[in-house]
Amino acid sequence: MPMVGLGVFKVPPRKTKDCVLAALKQGYRLIDTAQTYNNEKEVGEAIRESGIPRKDIFVTTKIFLPDYSYEGAQKATKRSLDALGLNYIDLMLLHQPMADYMGAWRGLEKMYNEGACKAIGMSNCFPNVVADMCETKSIKIKPMVNQVEMHPFNQQELNLKTMKNYGIVPEAWAPLNEGKRNFFKNAILTEIGKKYGKTAAQVALRWNIQRDVIVIPKSDEEYQLKENINIFDFKLSDDDMKKIATMDIGHSEIVDLLNPEFVKYVHNFKY
Numbered sequence: 490m491p492m493v494g495l496g497v498f499k500v501p502p503r504k505t506k507d508c509v510l511a512a513l514k515q516g517y518r519l520i521d522t523a524q525t526y527n528n529e530k531e532v533g534e535a536i537r538e539s540g541i542p543r544k545d546i547f548v549t550t551k552i553f554l555p556d557y558s559y560e561g562a563q564k565a566t567k568r569s570l571d572a573l574g575l576n577y578i579d580l581m582l583l584h585q586p587m588a589d590y591m592g593a594w595r596g597l598e599k600m601y602n603e604g605a606c607k608a609i610g611m612s613n614c615f616p617n618v619v620a621d622m623c624e625t626k627s628i629k630i631k632p633m634v635n636q637v638e639m640h641p642f643n644q645q646e647l648n649l650k651t652m653k654n655y656g657i658v659p660e661a662w663a664p665l666n667e668g669k670r671n672f673f674k675n676a677i678l679t680e681i682g683k684k685y686g687k688t689a690a691q692v693a694l695r696w697n698i699q700r701d702v703i704v705i706p707k708s709d710e711e712y713q714l715k716e717n718i719n720i721f722d723f724k725l726s727d728d729d730m731k732k733i734a735t736m737d738i739g740h741s742e743i744v745d746l747l748n749p750e751f752v753k754y755v756h757n758f759k760y
């Protein structure tokens with residue numbers, strides 16, 4: 490699985506094909522979409538149009554609550570395969586650990602065993618849910634990836650440790666905190682970046698890479714796409730890593746997963 494990918498949340502369908510093609514041209518080989526993003530079709534079109542061999546591109550998508558059951562997850566996987574126009578998905582995730590996600594997980598296990606998905610995983614699991622799924626004896630296949638919000642302001646060290654203990658690959662959504670808290674002008678990230686000729690965004694992405702966390706920053710600007718993947722020619726020092734550790738505020742400012750109102754919103758979300 491590549492360490493850097495392109496996320497296409499909020500990339501409108503009419504812009505998605507060009508955005509994915511631009512990213513593939515810059516060297517991206519991981520594309521992260523979801524049924525709720527309504528742009529799987531355009532992601533598939535870009536992959537075919539790029540001429541890059543299918544086996545060299547890692548495609549992640551996600552299914553959502555209305556499809557959470559043993560049968561529903563299988564049907565939804567087939568729907569994603571049709572929309573993407575692919576005959577396998579590299580990584581299928583359950584978007585939120587809510588409703589009948591255990592039933593849906595069993596459906597994904599079947600899809601994995603049949604080869605429709607090369608890997609299966611979860612998203613938005615806090616460490617208690619990670620441990621619960623991994624300790625549940627009737628679950629035959631442990632989640633392979635957990636995609637959660639992770640950036641210098643929300644570092645999730647316990648979650649990271651828990652994933653590592655269970656052999657789950659951590660993947661960071663919103664690795665740039667969606668620009669919140671004046672992210673791209675942050676003094677600590679900018680100051681560290683100056684030493685290496687890198688931007689605050691590049692320092693933040695590199696910091697996650699050095700924690701063995703995969704990053705999927707979203708951008709539909711060509712120069713930012715280039716910037717976000719150009720993070721393999723420098724290494725943050727232990728001192729840099731310690732300075733970034735002080736930025737953690739210990740919770741999300743994007744979404745409060747524990748808020749009952751948010752749970753209600755997710756259950757009623759239309760896409």
Ligand SMILES: NC(=O)c1ccc[n+]([C@@H]2O[C@H](COP(=O)([O-])OP(=O)(O)OC[C@H]3O[C@@H](n4cnc5c(N)ncnc54)[C@H](OP(=O)(O)O)[C@@H]3O)[C@@H](O)[C@H]2O)c1
Nearest residue numbers: 496497498521612662663664665666667690706707708709
């Ligand atoms: N599993 C989940 O529940 C979940 C939730 C949220 C996101 N995700 C995934 O994670 C991906 C990334 O998260 P995200 O889109 O929420 O947030 P993000 O990647 O942290 O931030 C995206 C924002 O940062 C800007 N940006 C990107 N690169 C930049 C750079 N080098 N310099 C300055 N600005 C830059 C983008 O601007 P422009 O748009 O102008 O380029 C956009 O406004 C999503 O696309 C999606 O695939 C998953």
